[in-house]
Amino acid sequence: MSNLKELLYQDIIDNIKLFGSWDKTKRRWAKILKRIPRNSEIFEAYNELLSEQKISRNLEIEKSLKIKQIRTQSGVAPFAVMMKPFPCPGNCIYCVQEQGMPKSYMSDEPAAARAKLLAFDPKIQIEARIDQMEKTGHHPEKLQIIVIGGTFGAYPTDYKKEFLKTIFDTCNEMSFEKENPNGRDAINPVSTNKFSCHSRSEFCKEKHQDRESIEIKNSQDLNEQAKYKVIGMSIETRPDWINDEEIKLLREYGVTKVQMGIQAFDDEILKKIKRGHDLKAVRIATAKLRNAGFKINYHFMPNLPGSNPQKDITMAKMMFADPDFRPDTIKIYPCIVLPQTELFVLFQNGEYMPYDDQTLAQTLIEIKQQVPYYCRIDRLIRDITSNWNVAGTKMSNMRQLIQQKMQKQKIKCQCIRCREVRExxxxxxxxxxxxxxxxxxxxxxxxxxxxxxxxxxxxxxxxxxxxxxxxxxxxxxxxxxxxxxxxxxxxxxxxxxxxxxxxxxxxxxxxxxxxxxxxxxxxxxxxxxxxxxxxxxxxxxxxxxxxxxxxxxxxx
Missing domain, CATH: 3.40.630.30 (Gcn5-related N-acetyltransferase (GNAT))
Incomplete structure (x- = not known):
């Protein structure tokens, strides 16, 4: 890193324009380093030079080095944290159960792969994600935590509480370390900052005593003043697991958004896929959550057994025409045939056939046109690798294809995501x-x-x-x-x-x-x-x- 830092420093003081030609710069540096440096390494060297006060801040360099700039262009830094595997109460015919993973999640999906590698430990997941985002040029100070895994309500209460408390604790402890990089020597003894104790261990001891026994409320109180603030938190669940007691717990945990797997707006289809709940449960859960102030996300699955393109479009219309539904955000996951599922058997027997890519794309375009101004489409496709995808679309860039088709057809989507100001x-x-x-x-x-x-x-x-x-x-x-x-x-x-x-x-x-x-x-x-x-x-x-x-x- 020292050599890379020296190369960067020399180019900056020589006033060489870097940000317009990083490929050319990297190739020049590679002759000395014997390898091509990554953006994250260059950004780390840049930050070290800043902290050493050897250079002044350069916004053009920061912008050009930032990886996946869209991640924080909605005004927040969203990232997922996965809970450990636990038995799912559902028996849906399309869901796969990979050993060692929460049901419906596969270990080669990015967020799932990270979680499994880190033994589903929320502390290590948070540390890794914040560190990664900072090294790639982001400022993850307004964190929108997305807790994923199985049905949240089905997990043991003690585990849920400790999992979410650990998220707050980790953000708090990392904030302390960021503000006090030299430990005791960096502390002003008369400071009133909540994080002004002498070391990470003393931080936990002074403020919390025994970390395992801390009430989540204390962790939340500390997070109000932390550098890494949890400004929103969502969980995944089923509508039939929402009741008054669960909603009260969600508020105690700091949850602000609830994602519910609805999948279809047709009781016959719900019965056919063995979803285990009906639309009445969706209406009740939505009303309770909305009246408690939660933001509501629906998961919707076109191309399910018993449906067809026109029925999918009709169900999308119903989702927003019926005032008992009208979600704030939606995730659209077209059905995919996965191995070791009941749907796979139907597919093998010729009783189910997914749409071809053109039919799916046009169906999704029609669905997007039903989404009103007050709703955001968080996801339009689920990127499942070829290791698992037996049948169904394999186009990971389906969203981009749809946008191109809509532009050619002069169709505009009015959902929030398509109108966000961003860059x-x-x-x-x-x-x-x-x-x-x-x-x-x-x-x-x-x-x-x-x-x-x-x-x-x-x-x-x-x-x-x-x-x-x-x-x-x-x-x-x-x-x-x-x-x-x-x-x-x-x-x-x-x-x-x-x-x-x-x-x-x-x-x-x-x-x-x-x-x-x-x-x-x-x-x-x-x-x-x-x-x-x-x-x-x-x-x-x-x-x-x-x-x-x-x-x-x-x-x-």
């Missing part, structure tokens, strides 16, 4: 406040946003429930309007920084919250309750909110 994040006079209304689960939802004719810059989901059944679980929600989500899009930047033309830290979120408060007051609500991620609580405190029953609450 085009420059505020201008055309960006206006917009309010749109729709009904969901017997209450009015308002989608408040800042957008122009092309891009979405910021959004807030406001719910105005006339009566809220979840007040029996959370009394604080009585006569409260709910903010279920607030997000500002565009490239994520460190919390301490501000850009002149970007969208982050420009008060767009604050303005949307103020608008929501005005609307709630006009509709005679006594207060607003926000299902805040743990790491965003301090942001809301500055706007006059206080923590009550896991919600950030402000009386109007």
């Amino acid at each position: 085009n994040a420059k505020l201008n006079s055309d960006v206006k406040f917009k309010m749109q209304k729709y009904e969901a689960n017997q209450a009015e939802e308002q989608f408040l946003s800042f957008e122009d004719s092309k891009y979405l810059y910021a959004m807030l989901r406001l719910r105005l429930p006339k009566e809220n059944e979840m007040t029996k679980v959370f009394p604080v929600l009585k006569n409260a309007a709910l903010i279920r989500e607030l997000q500002v899009f565009g490239k994520q930047i460190p919390l301490t920084e501000k850009t002149e033309d970007g969208t982050q830290h420009q008060s767009l979120g604050k303005k949307l919250v103020q608008k929501a408060e005005e609307i709630a007051k006009e509709n005679d609500f006594a207060k607003i309750a926000i299902i805040s991620g743990v790491g965003v609580r301090d942001y809301y405190r500055k706007l006059g909110y206080k923590l009550e029953e896991t919600y950030m609450v402000k009386y109007l």
Whole structure:
């Protein structure tokens, strides 16, 4: 690394333009290093030179070295953490059970492979992901944790609680180490920072005593002031595993988003695939979660046995036409035939045949056209390797193919993901406040946003429930309007920084919250309750909110 750092330093002080021709630069360096350096290595050398104050910060170099820039262009740093294998309560005919893996996950999928290699230890997974993102030029300070694995509710309570607590603990401990790289010598003895103790071990001892016995609430309290803040957390489950007790636990754990495997909006298809629940369970679970303020994600599977392209499109229409559904985000996973499954037997017997790629692409285009402005398509395809894919699409770039086809057909998708501002994040006079209304689960939802004719810059989901059944679980929600989500899009930047033309830290979120408060007051609500991620609580405190029953609450 020292040689690489010296080469980088020499080029910078010689004012050689690096970021426009990294391939050429790497080949020149390779003659000395006897190998071609990776971007992550160059970025690490660059950061060392910065910390040694040998160079000034160069945004062009940082941008050109950043790998997979899209990862943090929605304003947050999302990444998955996988739980260990545990028996699944479902018997779906398409699900594979690989030994040593949670059901439906395969060990050669990227997130699953990492988790298995790290023995499903949440601590090591978090450390590895944060380290990787920083080495590739990202600033993972606003973490959106996606907990994946089997049905979350089916895991033992003690394991779930310890798993999620460890996520907070690891973010806290890494924050301490980042802020105090030299241990005791780096500490100001009169500092009031929650992380100002003398070493990682003393941090755990002073603040927590025995790590295994710490209540998750203490870990969450510390994370409010951490460098690596958990600003959102999602889990995967089934609608028939959602009840009042489970929802209360989810809030205690800091969960803000729930992903539910729905798969089909047809009871006959659900029965045929042995899903184990009906649409009534979906309606009940969705209403309970929405009235508790959660953001809701549906998993939808076109091309299931018993369906066809037209029925898939009809079910997509139903998902958004029926006010009992209307998810905030969706993941679309076209059915794939996997070995050692009941579906594989049907395929072998000629009783099931997946769509060809052209039929699937056109079906997905039609489905995308049903998705309204308030919904985000998180995933459009699941990338399953040829090691497992017996039949079904093998096109890992299906999303790009569909985008190209839609452009040729002059079709625009209005989902949130397709409108996020991302790298085009420059505020201008055309960006206006917009309010749109729709009904969901017997209450009015308002989608408040800042957008122009092309891009979405910021959004807030406001719910105005006339009566809220979840007040029996959370009394604080009585006569409260709910903010279920607030997000500002565009490239994520460190919390301490501000850009002149970007969208982050420009008060767009604050303005949307103020608008929501005005609307709630006009509709005679006594207060607003926000299902805040743990790491965003301090942001809301500055706007006059206080923590009550896991919600950030402000009386109007």
